[in-house]
Amino acid sequence: MNRWAGELAGRLLTVVVAFGLAFGLFALSGFDVGSIASGVLEGSLLGTGAVSNTIRWTIPLCLIGLGIAVSFRAGEFNIGAQGQMLIGSLLAVWVALEWNGPKFAVITLATVLAVLGGAAWSGVAGWLKVRAQADEVITTLMLNFVALQLVQWVTTGPLKDVATSGDSASTSRIDRSLRVQGSGEISIEIVALTALVAIGVWLLLERSRLGLHVSYVGGESSAAAWQGLPIARVQLISYLVAGALAGLTGAVEVFGPAGRVVTGATPLIGFTALIVTVVASYKVAGTVVSALFFGGLQAAILYLPIVSDVPVSGLRIVEGLVAMLITARVAVFLRRRRSASACSEASRHEASPEASSEMADAAEVR
Amino acid sequence: MEEFVASSIRTSIPLALAGVGSLFAVRAGIFHLGIEGLMLASAFAAVGVAHATSSVLLAVGAALAVSALLSLVYWALIDKLGANAIIAGLGLTTACIGGTAYFLDAIFDRRGRLDSPVGLPRPIRSAEDGLGAYVSELSILGWLTPVLVFIAWMILRRSRLGLRITAVGTYSYGAQAAGVQEQRVRLQAMLLTSIGAALAGTELALGGLSAFSEGMTNGRGFIALAAALFGLMHPLGTAAAAVFFGAAEAVGVVTQIQGFDLLPRPFILMIPFVLTIAAVTASAIVRKRTSAPKEETNIA
Numbered sequence: 001m002n003r004w005a006g007e008l009a010g011r012l013l014t015v016v017v018a019f020g021l022a023f024g025l026f027a028l029s030g031f032d033v034g035s036i037a038s039g040v041l042e043g044s045l046l047g048t049g050a051v052s053n054t055i056r057w058t059i060p061l062c063l064i065g066l067g068i069a070v071s072f073r074a075g076e077f078n079i080g081a082q083g084q085m086l087i088g089s090l091l092a093v094w095v096a097l098e099w100n101g102p103k104f105a106v107i108t109l110a111t112v113l114a115v116l117g118g119a120a121w122s123g124v125a126g127w128l129k130v131r132a133q134a135d136e137v138i139t140t141l142m143l144n145f146v147a148l149q150l151v152q153w154v155t156t157g158p159l160k161d162v163a164t165s166g167d168s169a170s171t172s173r174i175d176r177s178l179r180v181q182g183s184g185e186i187s188i189e190i191v192a193l194t195a196l197v198a199i200g201v202w203l204l205l206e207r208s209r210l211g212l213h214v215s216y217v218g219g220e221s222s223a224a225a226w227q228g229l230p231i232a233r234v235q236l237i238s239y240l241v242a243g244a245l246a247g248l249t250g251a252v253e254v255f256g257p258a259g260r261v262v263t264g265a266t267p268l269i270g271f272t273a274l275i276v277t278v279v280a281s282y283k284v285a286g287t288v289v290s291a292l293f294f295g296g297l298q299a300a301i302l303y304l305p306i307v308s309d310v311p312v313s314g315l316r317i318v319e320g321l322v323a324m325l326i327t328a329r330v331a332v333f334l335r336r337r338r339s340a341s342a343c344s345e346a347s348r349h350e351a352s353p354e355a356s357s358e359m360a361d362a363a364e365v366r
Numbered sequence: 367m368e369e370f371v372a373s374s375i376r377t378s379i380p381l382a383l384a385g386v387g388s389l390f391a392v393r394a395g396i397f398h399l400g401i402e403g404l405m406l407a408s409a410f411a412a413v414g415v416a417h418a419t420s421s422v423l424l425a426v427g428a429a430l431a432v433s434a435l436l437s438l439v440y441w442a443l444i445d446k447l448g449a450n451a452i453i454a455g456l457g458l459t460t461a462c463i464g465g466t467a468y469f470l471d472a473i474f475d476r477r478g479r480l481d482s483p484v485g486l487p488r489p490i491r492s493a494e495d496g497l498g499a500y501v502s503e504l505s506i507l508g509w510l511t512p513v514l515v516f517i518a519w520m521i522l523r524r525s526r527l528g529l530r531i532t533a534v535g536t537y538s539y540g541a542q543a544a545g546v547q548e549q550r551v552r553l554q555a556m557l558l559t560s561i562g563a564a565l566a567g568t569e570l571a572l573g574g575l576s577a578f579s580e581g582m583t584n585g586r587g588f589i590a591l592a593a594a595l596f597g598l599m600h601p602l603g604t605a606a607a608a609v610f611f612g613a614a615e616a617v618g619v620v621t622q623i624q625g626f627d628l629l630p631r632p633f634i635l636m637i638p639f640v641l642t643i644a645a646v647t648a649s650a651i652v653r654k655r656t657s658a659p660k661e662e663t664n665i666a
Contacts (some may be wrong), residue, residue, distance in 0.1 A: 029472040077452060133654055134647040137397055137452060138595060142586060149639075153632035254532040273455060278453050313467030313580075322460025324440075324454045329449035 010059055011279060011326070015293075018321035021316065031310045040315070043303025044296030052137045052186045052305070057269075058295030059194050060085075060249045064273035065291050066201040067245030069282040073205065074238035075218030080125060080140030081246040082270025083147030087121045088114035089261045096174040097159055103178055111251040111273050118247015119240045121147065126128055126239025130232040144270070151303025155263045157158060170262040174254060181256040195246065202284040204241075239282050246270065272298070294319070372500030372617055376574065378404040378612025380405070380566040384590035385597070385604040386518045387562010392594055393522065394555035395535035398424045398439050400456030401563050403462030407494025408433045408567030410466040413578035416482040417474065425482070426568055432562035437556045441630050446550045459587070467580045484491075485576035486569070507565060514565070519564070519601040531555045546591070566590065592642040598649065609639045 025208055025302045027033045044054050071078040095110035125143060128134040150244050155161075155169040181187035206212040215226045217234045249269075254261065280286030302313045393400035408429035416425035440458055443449040443579055470476050486505035522528035529550045533541040540547060570586070571578050593611055597603030614637050 055555045062385035079452070092494065112614040128643070128647050132647045138592070138646050139643050142592060142643045145585065145588070145639040146636050149636045153630050157630055190421070207465060270462070274453070311468045311471035313464040316464025317461050317468060320457045320464055322445055323457025324449070327453050328443050
């Protein structure tokens with residue numbers, strides 16, 4: 001219990017420090033900090049439509065973040081969610097634009113294809129990792145760029161919307177009747193889907209044999225090998241789950257708030273989702289809460305220019321600072337580590353939260 | 367054809383500078399995803415100072431200083447506070463993307479773009495037409511790039527620091543046993559990387575356009591990392607990979623200009639990334655085959 005409280009306090013402290021630094025910066029450059037703060041609150045919580053904007057951004061962050069949690073728990077540093085989501089979006093928009101079937105059939109087929117596509121995109125990196133030990137940080141990062149180029153191609157070529165021009169090319173909007181949500185409101189279906197996914201991932205990670213294996217493989221891989229666990233299979237499954245959820249998010253975006261695929265204009269949800277998951281220490285409930293927080297931040301980023309003259313990009317700094325600080329441990333510094341390497345070795349690839357919090361515990365005991 | 371060659375060389379210069387710079391960090395065992403942010407911040411610092419003072423020398427100095435300062439913060443987070451290098455690196459890049467856009471607005475009151483009254487000097491001015499015209503467009507940093515690559519090679523291969531960097535990255539316990547102060551070596555490696563990133567950012571901003579625009583690095587820092595890996599973490603290999611990546615981009619530009627399309631441009635731009643995946647996989651397989659089976663658990 002003590003450990004949980006300590007960890008939670010550490011995480012809140014990080015966020016407070018990040019906001020403090022950014023607001024200090026705003027104050028130094030002569031902006032009215034009070035109006036920015038109230039703008040953030042209005043944009044994410046209090047203003048009209050603010051809550052639904054927050055939820056609009058929470059949903060993709062949460063869905064992707066849950067997948068990343070599975071992957072990170074297995075010790076696999078899959079940072080390709082952005083690309084996997086784009087592949088899902090492309091497949092979904094393709095089905096929606098090209099097939100004039102009944103609504104239910106179109107949405108089902110598109111979603112299934114998006115899920116499979118995302119899983120396959122992630123599975124490539126996973127397969128290369130378990131078969132050839134190809135570093136997944138690199139392969140997933142590169143696959144993001146490949147997916148980005150595919151989007152570029154689709155939006156300027158096959159599914160180009162003739163109405164758009166210039167840099168922000170996009171596909172045509174899918175038919176209004178296919179949408180489960182306009183851009184302004186919240187869709188019950190999508191919220192319910194997200195809740196189901198969250199419960200499913202929780203059951204998978206916390207209550208199933210596979211989940212136990214995942215944590216075991218990610219945490220104590222040599223012990224897992226001695227136990228004779230099918231390590232490669234567990235790792236590969238973690239990639240498939242992460243990719244499937246990112247692909248699902250792509251479909252949700254298409255049938256939900258976005259309605260089409262746009263080049264260059266989408267905020268990098270896949271990377272923010274990474275921060276969401278790390279902030280939550282790969283816990284399911286934590287991911288939901290932290291997705292709400294970052295969803296609110298995203299809503300505020302889009303709202304702020306309406307009420308304040310502070311540059312929007314200012315709040316991006318908060319996001320960056322949180323990512324920079326979240327895995328840092330003041331306790332580590334205070335403890336004056338005997339060997340720097342033992343920790344950095346461990347933290348290069350698997351910033352295992354367990355390891356860090358154990359260290360924090362050790363510091364507390366002292 | 368000349369246009370194609372010139373265009374590939376121009377696009378490959380920042381990639382080569384950042385890629386070779388990133389070698390120091392990567393060889394020291396840090397996969398430096400913050401290099402994209404360092405490039406962007408340096409480009410901004412260079413244009414900002416050039417805009418204010420009209421001095422190229424001060425602009426380059428500012429780029430180097432900003433890049434070094436941010437690297438110091440990144441190093442402190444990783445080595446002193448035990449932060450995860452990849453998450454913190456992505457955070458650094460995000461903060462720089464936000465930060466440059468913010469300061470562009472807060473200091474210069476501009477949105478999106480800031481012009482610089484001066485650019486990097488172009489030492490060789492020759493003929494008006496043909497290859498000569500393209501050659502005269504190369505900035506002094508472009509001409510210096512081969513020298514810098516060679517210096518990086520010498521540092522990595524021949525200097526005590528370079529050998530220590532590689533030792534720390536490949537066999538940390540061995541390096542410690544030999545009395546190498548790991549943290550200090552990683553700091554030095556990071557500062558060398560910051561030089562590469564700063565020069566790449568400067569070249570990008572002041573080499574051709576003499577302007578800064580929001581998000582102008584556009585993933586080039588990540589591509590430079592890919593070049594380092596594709597070039598087998600050797601300075602010459604990295605520089606060659608940078609030229610190759612530059613050429614792939616130039617093929618895209620030239621086909622677009624001339625209107626013939628063998629392949630749609632996005633597919634040509636994909637090639638470097640696909641090849642990097644292939645190269646990383648191939649080198650991993652080679653490593654697996656040649657080295658004795660470690661006590662690795664993933665074999666199952």
